Amino acid sequence: MSESKTAGMFSGRESEGLVLVVDDEPDVRKVVRMILEKSGYDVVEAEDGEKGIEEIKKGENSILLNLIITDIRMPNMNGIDVINYYKKQWPSIPIIVLTGFPDLEMATTMLQHGVADYLVKPVESDKLRASVAKAFEERKVPGF
């Protein structure tokens, strides 16, 4: 994903879309929110998968939600379980994994399970934005 295209996409004043950010570390959520808000996205935060689902179900969020960015090590749930959990609730919402584990095997498994991207912290802000933009584009393709 080229940078110019990303910049072009986010030039409008309307919200680019709603992203749920799930991570047990408040500062990580803050960082991701900061990066995405700069690019015009709205962000909903949750500290774990269960709370994330609650957040999505609140009000109109579940209709508006476009993307989930999630850690895969969380209280009560880990790894592929986290992904399956979201997939069961919302099969059509793309998921980007953002984790501290630089694990190629895990990344491959995740991608095979339909994850849009596997990003390892510390990920460059541009790379995160590009990955989010790509996930959004792919979601638009089936005709939403």
Place this chain on the structure above:
Amino acid sequence: MSNRDRTTVVILGAGKGGMAVLELLTHLPGVEIAGITDQSAAAPGLQYASQLGIPITQDLVSLISLQGINLIVNVTGDPHLDLLIATHKNPETEVLGGFASKVLWDFVQHASQIQSQLFQTEKLAGMGTFASGIAHDINNPLYILLAFAQNILEETDVSRIHEQTRSIMEAGKRIQGICQHITQYARSTNADNTTAVEVNDKLDEALNIARYATTLQDLSIVRRYGEHVEVFVNPGELFQVLVNLMTNAIHAMERKGTLTLSTCCENGVGKISIADTGSGIPTENLEKIFDPFFTTKPPGQGTGLGLHNVKAIIKKYRGELKVESEVGKGTTFTIELPRSSI
């Protein structure tokens, strides 16, 4: 009495050399120690021998002239004893003294040096199993640190700059803490002095390291610590023993599990137990787990020396290492170590 399968030995001298020889010989199944003596009643080997139930005497001559002795090991280094031994020993009793006992002493020293290198090698090889966990724990604060720093370059709001700088400092301190744990472990050696060690503190220190062995397990830790549980050991070696047992326990629990750490004192003995709710050890493997190079881990992931070293360390301090395991339910290792010096 004289039998080729069994050698009855007496030891003259219970200082450093006598102690080392005693330690070596008690591990040999074919050797029976009939007695030990030293001029000084305070010699460390005498106390050790009395714990092992080996007869102690101050009467050198009667010890030398005991019937049925195959070998006298003289580690006193005192040349005047040679004549005395020659005069009073039974004709069939052999004597190991002078240069021969010096070579034996060198051999014991050499073996202990190799053992110490083996501990260090095993420890460093084991560091590999922590790499992924350490990377995870560093990458999280590192992300916070780098992202906020990048933002501050463009940020104009002073209060936000201050807030994010505080987050950066906190993230930096977390990384610092991780580095301290790792260096503390890497530097722990068996060259430290034997001393009274507070077990509960050591368990927590070891957990700081063993925690890195988890990747994506959902792990609960239960602590059942008794008050002031002390054991008399080398702190570096105990650290290594605990990290080793905890790491094994964590690896045995594939997805979910509970690691229970318990300590207590009973009759002058400090007891530590490390229990997991993992896969358990099949009965046919229970006898082999302490053998050197026995491992069930895939090639490159285990040296097979971990439990062998653990047992060697515990044995060195006259301790006991017990294991109970049930396949599918879990494994409990229990260490018992003396609370005071011998």
